[in-house]
Amino acid sequence: MLDLRDVKKSFTEPDGGELPILDIEEFHLDEGEQMALVGRSGCGKTTLLYVIAGISRPDSGMVKVGQWDITLFTEAERDRFRAEQIGYVFQTFNLLPGFTALENVLLGMRFAGGHIDRARAKHLLERVGLGHRMTHRPGQLSVGEQQRVSVARALANQPRLLLADEPTANVDAGHQQQVVDMLRDGCREDNVALMVVTHTPEVANQFDRRDNLEHFNRAVVA
Amino acid sequence: MSLWKIAWRSIQQRALASALTAFAVGLGVALVVAVLVIHGVIDQSFRRGAQGYDLIVGAKGEQIQLVLNTVFHLGQATENIPYTYYEELTESPRFSPAVEVAIPVAMGHAYKSYPVIATTPDMFDQLKYLGDREYEFSEGRNFKTSEPFEAVVGATVARKLHLKVGDTFRPTHPGVEIVGDVEDTHHEPVKIVGVLAHTGTPNDRAIFMNLEGFYKFGCHQAGPSTVRRFMEKKEKTSAEEHAHDKDADHSEDGEDHAHDADEHGADEHDSHEHKTEEHGTDGHAGHSHEPIAHQDRQLSAILVCTDHSKPALAMQLPDVINAEPDAQAIAPARVISELFDGIIGNVQLILVILAVLVVVVAGIGILVSIYNSMSDRRHEIAVMRALGASRILVGTVILLESILLSLGGGLVGLLLGHGLVGILAPTIAEHTGVIVSAFQFQWNELILIPGLIVLASLVGYAPAAVAYRTDVAKSLTTNQ
Numbered sequence: 001m002l003d004l005r006d007v008k009k010s011f012t013e014p015d016g017g018e019l020p021i022l023d024i025e026e027f028h029l030d031e032g033e034q035m036a037l038v039g040r041s042g043c044g045k046t047t048l049l050y051v052i053a054g055i056s057r058p059d060s061g062m063v064k065v066g067q068w069d070i071t072l073f074t075e076a077e078r079d080r081f082r083a084e085q086i087g088y089v090f091q092t093f094n095l096l097p098g099f100t101a102l103e104n105v106l107l108g109m110r111f112a113g114g115h116i117d118r119a120r121a122k123h124l125l126e127r128v129g130l131g132h133r134m135t136h137r138p139g140q141l142s143v144g145e146q147q148r149v150s151v152a153r154a155l156a157n158q159p160r161l162l163l164a165d166e167p168t169a170n171v172d173a174g175h176q177q178q179v180v181d182m183l184r185d186g187c188r189e190d191n192v193a194l195m196v197v198t199h200t201p202e203v204a205n206q207f208d209r210r211d212n213l214e215h216f217n218r219a220v221v222a
Numbered sequence: 223m224s225l226w227k228i229a230w231r232s233i234q235q236r237a238l239a240s241a242l243t244a245f246a247v248g249l250g251v252a253l254v255v256a257v258l259v260i261h262g263v264i265d266q267s268f269r270r271g272a273q274g275y276d277l278i279v280g281a282k283g284e285q286i287q288l289v290l291n292t293v294f295h296l297g298q299a300t301e302n303i304p305y306t307y308y309e310e311l312t313e314s315p316r317f318s319p320a321v322e323v324a325i326p327v328a329m330g331h332a333y334k335s336y337p338v339i340a341t342t343p344d345m346f347d348q349l350k351y352l353g354d355r356e357y358e359f360s361e362g363r364n365f366k367t368s369e370p371f372e373a374v375v376g377a378t379v380a381r382k383l384h385l386k387v388g389d390t391f392r393p394t395h396p397g398v399e400i401v402g403d404v405e406d407t408h409h410e411p412v413k414i415v416g417v418l419a420h421t422g423t424p425n426d427r428a429i430f431m432n433l434e435g436f437y438k439f440g441c442h443q444a445g446p447s448t449v450r451r452f453m454e455k456k457e458k459t460s461a462e463e464h465a466h467d468k469d470a471d472h473s474e475d476g477e478d479h480a481h482d483a484d485e486h487g488a489d490e491h492d493s494h495e496h497k498t499e500e501h502g503t504d505g506h507a508g509h510s511h512e513p514i515a516h517q518d519r520q521l522s523a524i525l526v527c528t529d530h531s532k533p534a535l536a537m538q539l540p541d542v543i544n545a546e547p548d549a550q551a552i553a554p555a556r557v558i559s560e561l562f563d564g565i566i567g568n569v570q571l572i573l574v575i576l577a578v579l580v581v582v583v584a585g586i587g588i589l590v591s592i593y594n595s596m597s598d599r600r601h602e603i604a605v606m607r608a609l610g611a612s613r614i615l616v617g618t619v620i621l622l623e624s625i626l627l628s629l630g631g632g633l634v635g636l637l638l639g640h641g642l643v644g645i646l647a648p649t650i651a652e653h654t655g656v657i658v659s660a661f662q663f664q665w666n667e668l669i670l671i672p673g674l675i676v677l678a679s680l681v682g683y684a685p686a687a688v689a690y691r692t693d694v695a696k697s698l699t700t701n702q
Contacts, residue, residue, distance in 0.1 A: 046699065055608055056695045076612050083610020090698070094605040098235030103223060110223045111610035153609070 001193050002029035002052065002161060007061035009044075009051055010219075021047045022058065023218035029161070034184060034194040036204040039213035043220045045197045048213065049163045052195075053086050054078035066160055083112035087154030087192070089164040089183065093146045095138040101125060101149045102134040108156040124152035128182050144175035148182060155186050162187055164196045168203055180206060225615070229622035232602075233630075236595060243584075243591040244631035250581035251635020251674070255667055256642045257573045260650065262664040263657075265562060265570075274349040275325070276536070277551045279303065279311065279543055280523040285550070289557045291329060292523045294424045295337040299330045303549050305519030311526065316542065320535035323348040323527040328436050330522070331393035331409075336379045338393040338412075338429045340436030343367055346374070349525070351421050362387035362416035370435035374416035378426040378651075389414045393431070393439075409439050422657045437514050526551070582677065588627050589681035592620065596688045603689050604697035617690040624682025628674040636667070 004027035010020040021044045029035060039045050050056040051063060054070045057078075062069050065085060070078055082088075087108075095104050105121040125134055128148040130141075138146050147167060154162055164183055168176040180196075180203055187194040196203065204210050214220050233240045280288045281301035290297040308326045311317045325345050331338035343364045346357040361380075365372035375385050385391070390411040412431050420426060528536035543551035603616050644660030651657050 047695075050695050050698075053608070055698070076614075079607065079610050079612045082608070088608055090605075090608075094601075094608070094698075096231075096602060096605060098231040103231070106223050107228070107606070108609050110228075111606065111615070116223060 001031040001033070001066060002195075003027070003062070003064040004052070005062045005064075007051060007058045007063060008219075009047055009056065009058045020219035022051065024048070024061070024216060025218065027216065029193050029195060031160075032187070032191040032193055033209065034187060034207055035196070035209035035211060036207040037195060037197045037211050037213055038199070038204050039217075039220075041199075043214050044217050045213055046165055048217075049088075049165050049195070049197060052161070053088055053163055054082045079111075080113065083108070084157055085160050087157070087159040087162040089147075089150050089154045089162065089167045091166040091169045093138070093143075093150045093170070095146055095149055095153075097138050100135045100137055101130055101141065101145075101152075104138070104149055105153045105156050108153045112157045121152070121156060124155055124186075125149070127186070128152050144171050144178065147171050147175075147179050151179065151182050151186060155190065155192070158190055159192055161193045161195070164194070166197055166199060168198065168200055176200070176203065225619055225622055226626070229619050229626055232599075232619065232623050233626055239591055239595070240627060243588050244627050244634060246584040246587045247581065247628055247631025247674070248584075248634030248638055250577065250584040251632045251670060252638035252642055253577040253580055254574065254670065255636055255639025256646070257570065257577050258664045258666055259640065259643045259662055260646070260658055261566075261570045261573070262666075263662055264650075265566070274351045274527075275323070275525040276528045276553065277526040277540060277543075278523050278554050279307070279324075279526055279549055279551045282548060282550045285552045285557050286561060288523060288550075288552065289554045289561070292327065292525070293554050293558065295329070295339065295428050296424075299522060302520035302522060303524070305516055305521050307549060308521060308524050309516065311524060317539065320528055320532060320539040320542075321526055322529040323525075325349060325525040326433060326521045326523075327525060328433060328520070328522050331395065331436075333391050333393050333429055334383055336376075336383070336427060336429055338373070338431055340431050340433040342433055345430060345525075346418070349527070351423050351425070355421070357421070358419040359416045360419040362414070365415055365430070365432050367432065367434060369413075369415075370432050370438050371410055371412045372415045372435070373412045373429055373431035374418055375414055375429045376418050376426040377420040379429055380417040385414055385417070387414055387417060391429075393429075410435070420657060437519055581674075584631065585628065585677040585681045588624055588678065589684060591627075592624060592682065592685040593688070596685050599689075600692055600697045603692045604694045607692065607694040608698060613690045613692075616692070617686040620686040620689045621679060621682040624685070625675055625678040628678035629671070632670055632674045636670070 004024050007022055007024045007027075008020070009022040010018045013019050037045055037048070047056065051058050052065070054063075054073065057075075058071060061071065063071050065081070068081065070081055073081060095101075096107065099107060102118075102121055102125060105124060106116055106118065109116045109121065122131070122134065125131060128151055130145060130148055130152070133141060133145060136145075138149070141149065147170070151167075154164075162183070167183060168179050171179050183194060183196065184206075186192070196207070198204050278288055278292050280292070281303050283301055287297055288300050291300055305326065308324060311321050311324045323344065325341055325348065327345075328340040329337060331340070343366060346364050350356055359374070360377065362374070365374055373391075375383075379385060390413050392409045392411050394409070412435060418425065526539075528539055530536060540551040540553070543549050606616055606619075607613070640660045640663075643658055643662070647658045647660070
């Protein structure tokens with residue numbers, strides 16, 4: 001479902017030099033597969049997620065989601081593809097503060113340009129236990145509730161792949177497992193491939209597949 | 223969820239800043255609206271004031287002066303035309319077939335600074351105003367030809383001077399100050415028999431008395447311009463006055479001067495009147511109360527409604543009159559239009575330009591407000607982009623936000639502007655006699671809507687471009 005081949009990404013440093021961030025020869029994730037990606041800070045985990053999501057374009061290489069190599073897409077096509085095929089859960093939730101919980105979920109549908117399915121949005125919020133908080137704005141929700149809304153938002157468009165960037169880092173210990181369960185159960189129910197970046201061993205250890213980016217990112221190894 | 227709603231939510235998110243920005247636009251729009259409405263109503267009022275008749279026939283001379291004097295009761299009295307001219311207009315086969323109504327008017331008197339206009343009852347029985355409205359009386363009735371010393375007062379005059387039916391007043395010559403309740407006893411008292419309902423025309427600020435009574439005032443049997451000369455002479459040195467007094471001694475009969483329109487005759491007559499006043503006797507003791515012969519009468523102007531059923535004759539009438547040696551016929555609507563477009567129209571233009579500048583400055587306020595918010599919103603925009611929103615979509619949301627702020631401000635401005643008009647209405651009515659209402663709309667107010675949209679699009683472009691160029695990965699990482 002997800003194939004990366006010879007993906008390279010580097011940033012330009014202030015002195016004009018090139019700083020290699022990613023150099024991945026091969027990476028693969030199956031349809032509906034769930035995995036944890038670990039690695040020390042600065043090893044390129046978030047950059048890898050951005051490249052897979054099409055937020056950043058690699059300098060070279062192939063990023064194939066399903067049958068499409070998104071590196072060949074224009075930016076507008078990548079935006080549309082991301083909206084339709086990829087869900088994204090951020091470490092800091094990134095809910096839009098001016099919108100209610102329900103509207104935050106609906107926004108994802110709006111950007112995908114397809115049918116805005118209010119019933120599905122409500123169902124997702126109910127599934128993450130926020131049926132009674134739909135009209136609340138992020139500022140009126142607890143940290144755990146905000147992350148649950150962001151999970152519902154990521155699943156709104158029935159994506160094929162869900163990327164979660166340290167989804168439990170800002171959630172208190174009591175709610176970490178709840179967030180992980182929601183992510184895993186939600187993806188399992190819709191057969192969505194899940195890739196969770198985490199620093200937390202308790203979270204990583206729950207996944208059968210745990211990859212350490214430092215082991216296959218040649219930019220870091222070098 | 224529509225893009226409008228997304229933009230609206232962003233505005234709500236920064237409610238105070240957005241409200242203040244929109245309010246600034248609203249103030250500018252309110253100024254534009256107030257200028258447009260007030261000017262529009264005054265413009266209509268001035269232009270329509272002349273529409274009760276087609277022509278003003280007066281002595282040859284300055285057209286604007288004749289119109290200002292006759293229509294707006296402003297400025298110096300003009301030269302006179304013989305009363306017989308009025309009779310010719312209505313009876314002579316040269317003119318009468320083209321004339322439907324002719325109303326004689328004689329001016330030159332005032333009461334407590336309001337003009338007293340001598341005319342016939344036809345002024346209110348035959349003429350209409352503001353197109354097709356008939357004069358109505360809020361109190362009493364029209365004056366009668368058979369009662370020389372009857373008058374009706376305009377609505378503003380009645381209100382300001384607290385005049386009512388049954389009251390009497392003595393017309394004075396312009397420039398004669400009446401202090402407190404001390405009345406000039408120079409003229410016979412004139413009884414008010416009617417108060418005109420409000421018309422929104424200059425007639426609200428005038429008093430109308432019977433022309434027959436006017437001719438019974440001894441001092442102006444020679445016509446209205448004699449009144450003006452009377453005042454001019456009054457200002458001369460006392461030595462000259464004494465000399466004139468002597469002349470007047472052997473000139474007891476005012477009528478001798480009345481049918482002699484030259485300056486000398488009038489001077490002598492005026493001096494006679496002045497002397498009587500100075501001696502402190504009964505102000506009208508020396509006047510003849512007998513109606514003077516028609517051939518001795520003079521008029522300030524004649525208001526003419528042409529016979530519209532005979533358009534060819536009606537069109538020729540001004541030319542026929544203008545061919546006369548002493549008279550001219552002018553279309554007041556044309557003169558007023560020229561006057562308005564030439565002077566007052568420019569004033570309006572300047573006011574509108576200033577008000578538009580205020581709106582533009584307020585529009586730049588929108589630019590500054592949204593632009594400043596962009597640094598805070600970069601992350602928000604990056605999140606939208608990460609969720610799949612295209613660059614064009616987020617740019618469009620910012621533009622819509624700008625348009626919503628402008629239109630919201632415009633709506634507030636419309637309400638404020640009309641509210642302002644409502645608040646200013648009593649003051650405007652007090653000073654101009656023109657009634658404006660908060661609910662009067664001008665068609666050119668509609669230009670504000672597309673104008674605001676264009677302005678908002680222009681000022682929204684810069685922040686929209688910032689949104690368009692937002693680096694998603696960088697903005698997300700910075701705020702992680």
